[in-house]
Amino acid sequence: MVSIVDVAKAAGVSNKTVSRVVNGEPNVKPATKTKVEQVIRELGYVPNMAARSVRSSRSYTFGIITDFISTTPYSGDIVRGIQDWAEQNRLTVLLANTNDDRDKEREIWRTFQSHRIEGVLYVSMYHREISPSPGAVSIPTVLVNCHPEPSNGYPSIEPDDYQGSRDLTRHVLEHGHRKIGYLRLNPRLLGAEMRLEAFRDTVREAGLSEADIDIRLGMEGPIGAETNLVFEETRKMLSGPDRPTALMCGNDEIALQAYLAALGLGLRIPEDISIVGFDDFRTVSLALKPELTTAALPYYELGYRGAERLTKLIEGQDVPSDRLALPCPVIARGSCTQEPG
Amino acid sequence: MVSIVDVAKAAGVSNKTVSRVVNGEPNVKPATKTKVEQVIRELGYVPNMAARSVRSSRSYTFGIITDFISTTPYSGDIVRGIQDWAEQNRLTVLLANTNDDRDKEREIWRTFQSHRIEGVLYVSMYHREISPSPGAVSIPTVLVNCHPEPSNGYPSIEPDDYQGSRDLTRHVLEHGHRKIGYLRLNPRLLGAEMRLEAFRDTVREAGLSEADIDIRLGMEGPIGAETNLVFEETRKMLSGPDRPTALMCGNDEIALQAYLAALGLGLRIPEDISIVGFDDFRTVSLALKPELTTAALPYYELGYRGAERLTKLIEGQDVPSDRLALPCPVIARGSCTQEPG
DNA sequence: AAGCAAAATGACAACGTCGACATATTTTGT
DNA sequence: ACAAAATATGTCGACGTTGTCATTTTGCTT
Incomplete structure (x- = not known):
């Protein structure tokens, strides 16, 4: 796998300069920039996220925990909404499924921790009350399509x-x-x-x-x-x-x-x-x-706006209200018409 | 975040010894092992996958690329199958959705590369013929619920x-x-x-x-x-x-x-x-x-066995046939009975 | 043409982990 | 009791990045 040093050597610059080009930092001569970019393309260099994450201790990754993703058709739309938001904000999404099993859930929180995930979207496939069990360490979490037991105060986003x-x-x-x-x-x-x-x-x-x-x-x-x-x-x-x-x-x-x-x-x-x-x-x-x-x-919106809320939470912006309800719009089709009498 | 050195210090051993305990390597005195494990629990230490990945240049991660996850209900079962297999084999799953958009797909392959993903499951939500565009670098790929254009020979798994x-x-x-x-x-x-x-x-x-x-x-x-x-x-x-x-x-x-x-x-x-x-x-x-x-x-099986195939592919075992078809069992319920005449 | 600030680049260390190898400790056989 | 073998533990460096700070180059002023 080609690394930043390979690029640096081939372009005749230091690896730090390559790093600057890759991350769009200022103070790089246009000519150098062009040269480096060309070499990157030639060598097919792609930055190594793991190394970046080790160095900067940021993972730019969200985790999704679902209970049973597939029992409700279209609830996959929630996941799609999250993904779209993630993509637009250059985040990666890790996915795991509990199958409503307590032990499995604990295991998943651990895995997420090991990836130094920045936040978790806890997605329930039908609207209900739940209590996540993240174990010792606390990762910022938003509940989607469910809300917390009154005792533990996770923010949530739900259909109205x-x-x-x-x-x-x-x-x-x-x-x-x-x-x-x-x-x-x-x-x-x-x-x-x-x-x-x-x-x-x-x-x-x-x-x-x-x-x-x-x-x-x-x-x-x-x-x-x-x-x-x-x-x-x-x-x-x-x-x-x-x-x-x-x-x-x-x-x-x-x-x-x-x-x-x-x-x-x-x-x-x-x-x-x-x-x-x-x-x-x-x-x-x-x-x-x-x-x-x-x-x-509003499955898609639930996911998209849930992810948005999570980002705000991570960035320390205050999250307006603890429970947010999204409207369920009436879709008028042909099965309800004027009363005959 | 607590690291392996913190544990080592607290337990009065070297970090390598902690590493040995964490990875279940042999040649650690039972007493030392117990001590280290205790400290790990006390400090809530969880290994840092990113660092591990940098060091070993293995990511233990699969990527799933879907086209439109949500247009077909229950196709989420494919994803669940993959997840289950991944969990059983201590793999992590990265998820991305193309929305059938060529540019987005290229972007996703890049993201996957940056995570040094070990393999990709390319999941189509309805059974069809497709051609993945992974760009320059080739990552082992298995097609799920679809098969490749005859020209490019990806292995696939499909319903019969x-x-x-x-x-x-x-x-x-x-x-x-x-x-x-x-x-x-x-x-x-x-x-x-x-x-x-x-x-x-x-x-x-x-x-x-x-x-x-x-x-x-x-x-x-x-x-x-x-x-x-x-x-x-x-x-x-x-x-x-x-x-x-x-x-x-x-x-x-x-x-x-x-x-x-x-x-x-x-x-x-x-x-x-x-x-x-x-x-x-x-x-x-x-x-x-x-x-x-x-x-x-057989959505669930498609995912589960697709992931299994992918692992074999990565490990270099030969994958028996290029296209694998999974049976669609007849589910007899009440809507078809003996002909009346 | 010298002087100086600003811009561009580089050297080096550190993130957390584990592999290679070295060293220390215990066990075994005589 | 002693060497040899086996077991247990430690030291050090490297993986690919980027932050810090030092150094070099450039452009501008006089």
Whole structure:
């Protein structure tokens, strides 16, 4: 591997001068600079980050710790957001996956320490409360798509489930619907409660009564192995005498099943029943016909702005608020239209 | 940051002895070892990988280059597979994303070189033909979920679309179906052709004639912005006088739309029509009711075994064949049952 | 043409680690 | 008890960089 000394020799200058050229330092004669750059190109010299890191004790590297990267489709967008930010700021990204295993996590923190990582983005693949266990040494850390237990005060960045659900509910109300069904997410998910609460509050504000809404549990049980009640509950809800004209679903997967149940009952979407989801899992929301009106989880932004926050934290700038919530915009597509009546 | 000399001083031994303990070298008195280990724990010493790397000119690091990590759900499983293998072999993983941008890719190869990466896994998010542009220096590289243009001979690891589609077709035939519809993937995808060909070959072997099968195009146009014909084509196919009893779909997304179309026509699945997909995108395949019979893309294995191949390549062991295809197992669920007639 | 400040370049050490080799200590065989 | 072999520990330098400071060269003023 060609080193800075090789370049120096070939260019007939000292290695320090090469270093100056490489790092764009001032006080290098244009002619020298040109010469050195040419030699660098000829020899294909690329600076050795490890050596640089040893000398300057800076690594210019972030670490990403994920729990289960792949259980939620598109959550990879978070990682992409981080990467884009990293690239724009000439940072390198190290990746590790805990699989939700405590020992493995400890091991990962150690590895990160051994690389003298400058900061960690702790990414959860579904929105929840967590407690990182970094061990003895503390590395600046930002929580992404999750927030810390109240006791330990990591800054975090999360989707605003409440706002998303509220805006989505308003969207449905604005289309004239006054009888609305609601299919709940697994209550164990952090988003479930917030989304439901936002629905309840918004519907109450609009003057609907308890009799106008029909809330049912779609899923329950341990995450990853839940009991799925959506299909049955939807059938029941839509077979009743006084069925809702709009159906709000805890997420897009539930919406998918609602589609199947409604269609199976001979109902047309959206003519007979409007349906909205949540998350905007595009494999589902765009594949459904009509395409699904839903609220989008801002995965990419979560990653990008999380990385931004981490940098500020490292540089010692104060991080405005401990928990930052990013909006979930309503994506209006064809599945929710004016109430027929 | 505490270094090896700090430990040596505190333990009253030379730094070389500490190094020996840390690296598990022989010829250290048990008492010394215990003492050193204790001091390491007390001081929270973690070896500095950068320094180690400078000294030994080995980085123990792999790089992953992805094109667009997030357009395909679950393709993150590839990354997880790589990570697991890396962890088991005490390797670190560097991650970068090209977004299919040539300049960005060059930049990434440079970054990887600067980290003296030992090998690269070039991961494509959908199965296709690619040509990496590593620039001047060559780093051992394995292509994952894609294969090289014939000219440049990178080893690769890919899903066996042909075998998957063949086995799936056999599965359908074994359930007695003799009139089969087929909804094609976007022909621009590498898998499209292979899956269709396998279908054709298998169906011919089974003695079906051209009249028994009905092949239609589901999607076309540039990837990521395709025209979607699935819904309409399925309606046409299933409305005809002599409709098929089973419907094979290019992938699970197409299957989802086929469900919707079939249900919209008042058909029951699987009583009136059996449907199978391909890929096993679990957000779709498990959310469908009945759950979807499909062939699973072996994403995790692709990553894990790709990393394994890369290691062998680096160690100079010969890599058996240039292109390695991993089976796509048939996942039988409820959507394909015995032909009714 | 001398004098001087500013600009350009270089010499050298140090970052943390480990390999090569040297030295010290213990064990073994007689 | 003594040499020889085996085990245990230490010294020193090098990996590729860059920071510090010293030295040389350049451009400008008078």
